[in-house]
Amino acid sequence: MKSNRLIYLPLGGAGEIGMNAYVYGYGPEDRERLILVDLGVTFPDMDTTPGVDLILPDIGWLMQRRDRLEAIFVTHAHEDHIGALAHYWAKLKVPVYMRRFTGTIGRLKFDEFGHPKDAITIVEPRPETVQAGPFDVQFMPVSHSVPESSALVIDTPAGRIVHSGDFKLDENPLVGEPWDASAFRAIAAERPVKALMCDSTNVFSLHPGRSESTLRQPLTDLIRAQNGMVVATTFASNVARLRSLAEAAQAAGRTICLLGRAMRRMVSAAEESGVLTDFPRTVSPEEAQEVPRGNLMLIVTGSQGERRAASAQLSRGKYLGLEMKEGDTFLFSSKTIPGNERGVISIMNAFSEMGVNIVDDNGGLYHVSGHANRPDLETVHQVLNPQIVIPMHGEHRHLREHARIAMATGRKSEVVTNGMLVDLTGDAPTIAEYIETGRTYLDGSVLIGARDGIVRDRIRMALNGHALVTLILDEGDEVLGDPWVETMGLPSKGRSGADLVETLEAGLASLLAASGRKLLRDDDKLEEAMRRTLRQVAMEEIGKKPEVTMVISRLSDE
Amino acid sequence: MKSNRLIYLPLGGAGEIGMNAYVYGYGPEDRERLILVDLGVTFPDMDTTPGVDLILPDIGWLMQRRDRLEAIFVTHAHEDHIGALAHYWAKLKVPVYMRRFTGTIGRLKFDEFGHPKDAITIVEPRPETVQAGPFDVQFMPVSHSVPESSALVIDTPAGRIVHSGDFKLDENPLVGEPWDASAFRAIAAERPVKALMCDSTNVFSLHPGRSESTLRQPLTDLIRAQNGMVVATTFASNVARLRSLAEAAQAAGRTICLLGRAMRRMVSAAEESGVLTDFPRTVSPEEAQEVPRGNLMLIVTGSQGERRAASAQLSRGKYLGLEMKEGDTFLFSSKTIPGNERGVISIMNAFSEMGVNIVDDNGGLYHVSGHANRPDLETVHQVLNPQIVIPMHGEHRHLREHARIAMATGRKSEVVTNGMLVDLTGDAPTIAEYIETGRTYLDGSVLIGARDGIVRDRIRMALNGHALVTLILDEGDEVLGDPWVETMGLPSKGRSGADLVETLEAGLASLLAASGRKLLRDDDKLEEAMRRTLRQVAMEEIGKKPEVTMVISRLSDE
Known part of the structure; x- marks a missing residue:
């Protein structure tokens, strides 16, 4: 009989930012019992995926081993971690575990797809433990740009793994749990950490990350200084930012209106799950029309220039009865994700034509990132003291840089991208196998393979x-x-x-x-x-x- | 009989960055004699112009008034200022004036199109003067990221205009003429400046611009510190940068090889026109293969991720017998133009997979912009002391901000975008007419109108x-x-x-x-x-x- 091994296989998210899906397995070779961490999407673009609605990981490998899959764990409610779950759940039909806020969002999605809501089990943070085959899994709260983001502490007979999820080190995140170094130290004290799978997004940012709480005063000052209507956009899921914006508006004596379905949904999910208890009172778009412009603040979706979101709608004219005018102010409390520049710039110019003052990130006064910067990553390595660091959640260049940093302090590391099946049983990671992975497109109502040639034909028609x-x-x-x-x-x-x-x-x-x-x-x-x-x-x-x-x-x- | 008027009409470049084409006219209304300043292109993208090869200004308005067009002046050799000239010259057939380096590039293009080379007249800088109908035009050297860039001093019976062209204030630009405040003061002293049409590209950059010469030491230090092959990319037309890179390589004891047709063409045009006299010796790609990697420096095209340029070719494997390997270094001595991020990032990741060290702009150590920043614009306003400032070469948001700055010091200004015909005769600019302007696409070998529906149909096929x-x-x-x-x-x-x-x-x-x-x-x-x-x-x-x-x-x- 073969001996047991501990394996790690990213199906998405390693070698790209987006579409996270990480498999862990333990057991005899090719008979490992499996868990899946996260099942997210990534977004299409005209250059490579015209006409496509969403991009999902190819879960073919997992489907062939469905009988060995014990459970799915979702670290947080961002689309690149949860977005594919409802699309695929009917094919996998295993228990899903999330914390309360994530579960509230997850259940809304399950409801839309007609999946049973009780397929999602709500889990409290560590020490509560979910047993899934040979895995004991705990949710460890981390701070991030969405409430109740979590790292996972995954115990296996071959050792303890920490899967970082998306995180930053914020001691005062306003919504959700602050970074607690002693709680992280306790994880390593309890049982040495064999491997840390770690977020690499901001490895090229050399200064320590800044706290969400640093934005409050600049935002208040900015809003107070305006005479016209103020409109601010950020990610709908950044509930802490929504709160900062709303409280700054309130301090400036403004009435608040949320525009965009995603934003209202996030705030009510946050209230329902108890992570948000004191959000200022908001009014409907109809009521907002009656408020004098100088006393009104809109918080709107579409920080990435998405054509159908509220920001883009307002840049084209009246939206839900509300309209930008000369002397109004539009604030991007956000960073433009590479690839979205054209859409964002086109909105800025449309507002400029209306005579609207545009305020952008402006050297970090009005936005902070949700991911750990390089010094923060080094802190986490040191606190958890893992034998092995496997960078994840990054393009190849991020993973490579992160591995370099880990190795600089004597840890074992490896650049592991989608489809590389890694054996973690020994003292250092070894690549055991290359799995064919890929992308699946949601195209209209149909799932098609990225290699089916359909999108290639569309691109050819567009070019030729x-x-x-x-x-x-x-x-x-x-x-x-x-x-x-x-x-x-x-x-x-x-x-x-x-x-x-x-x-x-x-x-x-x-x-x-x-x-x-x-x-x-x-x-x-x-x-x-x-x-x-x-x-x-x-x-x-x-x-x-x-x-x-x-x-x-x-x-x-x- | 109607009285004479002085008019300004941008057909491209105002309300966008790219595709510059500015008309000036003087004479009785609708019988003004005209000159055209610059005739550039802009570049297509998959989102809005799939399959299109180049985007040119629509010169329909000018074609209908061809008998009134006296001449074309080209300020410098960048594609967004000269790129459409050879495509359109046969339709306009008027004399074209440029300085020597620009003319060398222009004549190469005319040669390819079978146009007579002597249609381009080489002009020396001010005080040499070209008379074109009611206009007396002088080329005033400015520093920019291409040799012999020029502002134009345009004298008309209604007053003196300065058309800035693209410029920065660089007192030590390495190639080409330095910024000379006294020479600019002399322009205003000679005859008051009625209107300044002014580059707005960097109006949102709040620090004074930095000199090309500040890069030399950091580049030399960087290249000296490397063991493997070093490859650097920048715009081919940035001859000063090519020289800085080559001299830094030389100082580090490396043999230099230029990769990419555009780059070799620029260097030889610069040598031919006399602006570059002491460029270090280069070797061919064949010879470069014989040089030990640690002694070799490639300077290559493709800083914007262009698929067919040398950078992208090297990121895909062997190119002209040369290949990147683990331990080599790739330097982006350039800034990514918004919209090109995806292509650049994909090259970075491909190099990362090869084990190549990537060095990018890095806080300005290895790149400076070719355009005047806000304090520099304020300096130019002050030195030329124009009555009117019309911002150009910018998106709407740039023009608006630039106009705001000009008005803050008591000057008249107006946000003038493509198609707005402005009467400059009086003390302040007035919008006299809105001209229908647009874009023309070079599509394969055919010019098509942006509104012909052809590209719209392609986009629809790609989406649906x-x-x-x-x-x-x-x-x-x-x-x-x-x-x-x-x-x-x-x-x-x-x-x-x-x-x-x-x-x-x-x-x-x-x-x-x-x-x-x-x-x-x-x-x-x-x-x-x-x-x-x-x-x-x-x-x-x-x-x-x-x-x-x-x-x-x-x-x-x-």
């Missing part, structure tokens, strides 16, 4: 345009009429000045006139010849080769 | 996929066979689990079976009904409505 050719042949393989061309996404005239479609049709007609029976009888060869001719004529006329779809119809004798 | 339907009807309006559906960019199976194409065909067949003769006889109504049915069935099956192209073929009696 699309030409369609229809040809009808009679029973004797004679061409009926002429080949017919339709185009989409191509110019109407080419270099010759003639109509492009006519030029393409003439090119195809010449080909057919010069072709013998043999070609006309063979669909594949005929298609190939027509495609080549069309692309060649197009290249001459417009300097690009379109995608081509060919429909050859043959009339039968019946 | 494309379905095409073929239907054949006989002479008696009877359907022959079944409707035939082909799809591109759509999933093969929908919610029902059945083949999507078959489900769509079945839906259309049901429609046809239930339809009367009347519908089958009317192409438009038949198309409309089939399109609606297809989109409805698709919505049910896959949750999205594809673009549809319909081909109805009717067999005739002949």
